[in-house]
Amino acid sequence: MKFSSRARYGLRAMIALAQGYHRGPLSLAEISRSEDISLSYLEQLIAILRRAGLVEGTRGAHGGYQLTAGPVSITAGQVVRALEGPLAPVECVSEGVEAGYCRRQTGCPSKALWGQVRDSIAHVLDTTTLADLCSTNELEVS
Amino acid sequence: MKFSSRARYGLRAMIALAQGYHRGPLSLAEISRSEDISLSYLEQLIAILRRAGLVEGTRGAHGGYQLTAGPVSITAGQVVRALEGPLAPVECVSEGVEAGYCRRQTGCPSKALWGQVRDSIAHVLDTTTLADLCSTNELEVS
């Protein structure tokens, strides 16, 4: 029961972008250095986030990436879902899976539990914004 | 971000055992039929649960497995941890990992978030007993 390194690294990259939000585009080379993630892997992760519409890139010298919305408007849930797909501790309660997925469905005792697990994860991720995560950092670092 | 089929199947098997708690040992062949899990795979899963002290087996004809405690005293958290290991959405916040695991540790903004995710999962699993899961079922089925 682990989130992939995609989600871990991707979230860290998004936090880095949130921290530099007012300072114009941030290059992956910089994030790669500060977060110690290989550049080529980071490129793949950011590509996913770009396709999800969370960041936009500007090419060429002095290019880089920027959030498409302010850190207060982007939740950890959006980032994690973009990188990992729908939250689904088990398939039968995956976000976006219609009822009738399995015949055990009706009256399956464990299904309700997994649904609660999914909801509690979703609640934490969806009520935390990138801004929240940045301020945590500044508190600790200062 | 998924629980393995070990956890899914194992929990279902434990619920089946809880439902037959008063009726003496339940054989894996029966669970295999009712839950539609292959016998040999089920044997492996139950072996894990036995080593964790959650069930005990009695060999020979009319043998089978029984919970070592009543369904009210066994939580889903115990079952899932036995099958999956410590709850750890990411390694650095794994249950039982001491501080200082990674140098980013102090002031890592994402670490706090993953810790909250872990705690919310743990809360759901640890406050749900096998008895709770059985009663859910009976309500639905009746």
Add this chain to the structure above:
DNA sequence: ACAATTCCTACTAAAGTACCAGGAATTGTT
């Protein structure tokens, strides 16, 4: 022209998952 960057695609080594196969040990029943 060139250097810095994003963007794209394909590949790969390692690990983990979800099983299956085969048999040994134990115990009730006939």
Add this chain to the structure above:
DNA sequence: AACAATTCCTGGTACTTTAGTAGGAATTGT
């Protein structure tokens, strides 16, 4: 004593996913 039902143990294996690497094309400021 034989047998059938069961737990218990070990080892293997096909498959999928993960976590990357490699190489290069396109774009843009200086």
